[in-house]
Amino acid sequence: MEEKFEIIEMGSKKLIEVNNSLVVKKIDPDKVFVVGGLNPLIGAIKEKAKSMVAGLDPSKPKDRKIFGSVCGDISSSKVFIEKKMKEHVEELKEKIKPTDKERIRWCAEMDEARDEIDKPRQDWQYAEESKVKAANAVMKELNGAAIVYADTTAADIAQRIERIEQIDVDALPDSHKDNAAIFKDNALAKLYQQHVEVQKREAEAVELAKLRTEAAARAEAEAERNAKEESERIEKERLAREEKLKAEAAAKATREAEEKAAEEKRNAELAIAQAKHEAEKAEQRRVAEAEKARIAQEEAIAKAKRDAEAAEKRRVADAEAARIAQENAVKEAERRAKEESERKEAERLLGIEKQRFADEKRAANKKNREKADREIVAAFAELGVGEHTARKFIASVNAGVFPRVEYRKLCEYIAARDGHCLLCGNPNSGTPAHVISRAQSGDDSKRNVIQLCVVRQDGSKGCHARYDSSEIELPEWIIEMLSSEEDIWK
Numbered sequence: 001m002e003e004k005f006e007i008i009e010m011g012s013k014k015l016i017e018v019n020n021s022l023v024v025k026k027i028d029p030d031k032v033f034v035v036g037g038l039n040p041l042i043g044a045i046k047e048k049a050k051s052m053v054a055g056l057d058p059s060k061p062k063d064r065k066i067f068g069s070v071c072g073d074i075s076s077s078k079v080f081i082e083k084k085m086k087e088h089v090e091e092l093k094e095k096i097k098p099t100d101k102e103r104i105r106w107c108a109e110m111d112e113a114r115d116e117i118d119k120p121r122q123d124w125q126y127a128e129e130s131k132v133k134a135a136n137a138v139m140k141e142l143n144g145a146a147i148v149y150a151d152t153t154a155a156d157i158a159q160r161i162e163r164i165e166q167i168d169v170d171a172l173p174d175s176h177k178d179n180a181a182i183f184k185d186n187a188l189a190k191l192y193q194q195h196v197e198v199q200k201r202e203a204e205a206v207e208l209a210k211l212r213t214e215a216a217a218r219a220e221a222e223a224e225r226n227a228k229e230e231s232e233r234i235e236k237e238r239l240a241r242e243e244k245l246k247a248e249a250a251a252k253a254t255r256e257a258e259e260k261a262a263e264e265k266r267n268a269e270l271a272i273a274q275a276k277h278e279a280e281k282a283e284q285r286r287v288a289e290a291e292k293a294r295i296a297q298e299e300a301i302a303k304a305k306r307d308a309e310a311a312e313k314r315r316v317a318d319a320e321a322a323r324i325a326q327e328n329a330v331k332e333a334e335r336r337a338k339e340e341s342e343r344k345e346a347e348r349l350l351g352i353e354k355q356r357f358a359d360e361k362r363a364a365n366k367k368n369r370e371k372a373d374r375e376i377v378a379a380f381a382e383l384g385v386g387e388h389t390a391r392k393f394i395a396s397v398n399a400g401v402f403p404r405v406e407y408r409k410l411c412e413y414i415a416a417r418d419g420h421c422l423l424c425g426n427p428n429s430g431t432p433a434h435v436i437s438r439a440q441s442g443d444d445s446k447r448n449v450i451q452l453c454v455v456r457q458d459g460s461k462g463c464h465a466r467y468d469s470s471e472i473e474l475p476e477w478i479i480e481m482l483s484s485e486e487d488i489w490k
Contacts, residue, residue: 027081029088033099038081038106046113049074053117058124067121071114078110133476135176138167139183140477154198161191175472182425204335208328215324222317226310233306237299244295255284407444418451422478423463426453433464435474435482446485450478 032038052070056063085103092099164187169180262277373394380390411432420427433452436442452464466472 025080027084029084033085033088033102035098035102038102038109041081042106042109042113045074045077045110049113049117056120058121064121067118071118074110074114074117078107078114081106131173132175135172135180136476138169138172139176139180139475140480141167152198154195154202157191157195157198161188161195164188164191176475178424211324211328215321218320219317222313226313229306229309233302240295251284251288410444410446410449413446414449414451417446420451421453421463422450423452423467423472423474424456426457426463428453428457430454431464433467437468447482450474450482 027041032041049070053067056066058064058067082103085099085106089099089103164184167180167184169177169184172180258280259277266274373391376394377387377390380393381387414432415430418430421430430451431454432449434442435448435450442448452462452467454462454464456462463472467474
C-alpha cells in the first residue's frame with residue numbers, strides 16, 4: 001500500500017506527518033536555523049502531540065503504547081533537526097555560535113515537550129510501584145507476625161492480633177491478595193492459640209503470687225502477735241518488780257519503827273527485848289524467803305506457760321507453711337504433668353503428620369522416579385541402547401556416581417525449607433523452580449531455587465509455569481529471604 005503524507009506548511013518550513021506520526025522529513029536550514037526560526041515548528045509539534053494523547057488513560061496498556069510512540073516521534077524529530085543543525089554549523093562557521101545556541105534551545109524544548117507528554121505515564125508507574133512496595137512490606141509483616149518470645153505478654157499478643165485484623169488484604173494489589181489472605185489467616189490462627197496459652201500462664205503466675213502474699217501476711221501477723229505478747233510480759237515483770245520494791249520499802253520502815261521502840265525499852269527490858277528482837281528477825285527472814293520462793297515459783301510457772309504457747313504457735317505456723325508448700329508442690333506437679341501430657345500428645349500428632357507427609361512424599365518420589373526411569377529407558381532405546389544397559393545407567397545415577405543425586409538432595413532441602421508454594425501458599429503439588437533459569441546461566445544453589453506449585457489449589461495453571469512464562473514476578477520479601485542463604489549448595 002502506498003504511504004500517505006500530510007504536509008503542514010508554515011512559510012517556507014514544512015512539518016510532514018507520516019502515518020499519523022510526528023516526523024520532520026525536510027527543512028530549509030538557511031530560513032529556519034535563525035533566532036526564533038524554530039518557534040512555529042516547536043509550537044506545531046507540541047500542539048499536535050498534545051492533541052494525539054488527549055483523553056488517553058495511562059493505566060491502559062494500549063494508551064501507554066501511544067504515549068511512548070508520540071514521545072518516540074518527538075525524539076526522532078529532535079534528532080533529525082539536531083543533525084541538520086550540526087551539518088549547518090559546519091557549513092556556516094561564522095554563524096556557529098547563534099546556530100548552536102538555537103540547537104541547545106531546540107533540544108531543551110523537545111525534552112520538555114517529551115517529559116510533559118510522558119508525565120502521566122511516569123506518575124502512574126510510580127504510583128503502581130509504591131503500591132507494590134507497600135504490599136511487600138505487608139507480606140513481610142504477616143510472614144513474621146506469629147513469632148512470639150518468652151517475655152511476650154498476652155497484652156502484646158492482643159495488640160498484634162488487633163494490628164493484623166486491621167490489615168485489609170482486599171486493598172492490596174491483585175498479585176498479593178491471595179497470598180496475603182493465606183498468610184493473614186495463618187498468623188491469626190497461631191496468635192489466637194499463643195494468646196490463650198500466655199493468658200493461662202500469666203493467670204497461674206498471678207495465683208502463685210497471691211498465695212505467696214497471703215502466706216507472708218499470715219507470717220507477719222503472727223510475728224506482730226508474738227511481739228505484742230512479749231511486750232506485755234516485760235511490762236508485767238516491770239510492775240511486779242516495782243511492787244516488790246514498794247513492799248520491801250514498807251517492811252524496812254516498819255522494822256525501823258519497831259527497832260526504835262525496842263531501843264527505848266531496851267534499858268528496862270534488855271534481855272526480853274533482845275530475845276524478842278531476835279525472834280522477830282528470824283520470822284522476818286523466814287517470811288521474806290518464803291515470799292521470794294513463791295515469786296520465783298510463779299515466774300517459773302508463767303515462763304513455762306509462755307514457752308509452751310510460743311512453741312505451739314510455732315508448730316501451727318510451721319504446719320500451715322508446710323501445708324501451703326505441699327499444696328503448691330501438688331499444683332505445680334499437676335501443671336507440669338498436664339503440660340508434659342499435652343506436649344507428648346502434640347509430638348505424637350506431629351509425628352503422625354510428618355510420617356504421613358513423608359509417606360506421601362516417598363510415594364510421589366517413587367512414582368516420579370519410575371516415570372523418569374521409563375523415559376530414560378525409552379530415550380536410550382531410540383539411541384539403540386538396550387534396556388539392561390539403560391537400567392545399569394539409572395542404577396549408577398541413583399548410587400551417586402553422577403551429580404543427579406546432589407541435585408536431588410538440593411530439591412529435598414528446598415522442599416523442607418519452604419514447605420509450600422511461596423507465591424500462592426499451596427502446600428501440595430510443590431516442585432523446585434530456578435529463579436534464574438539454567439538457560440540464562442542460573443546455577444543449582446540455595447539462593448537460586450525455590451518451591452512453586454505445578455497446579456494451584458483451584459485447578460488453574462501452577463505458579464511454576466506462570467513464573468517461567470513471565471506472567472508473575474517474585475516479590476521483594478522472597479528475594480531478601482534468598483539473599484541470606486549460602487551461595488553454593490554443598
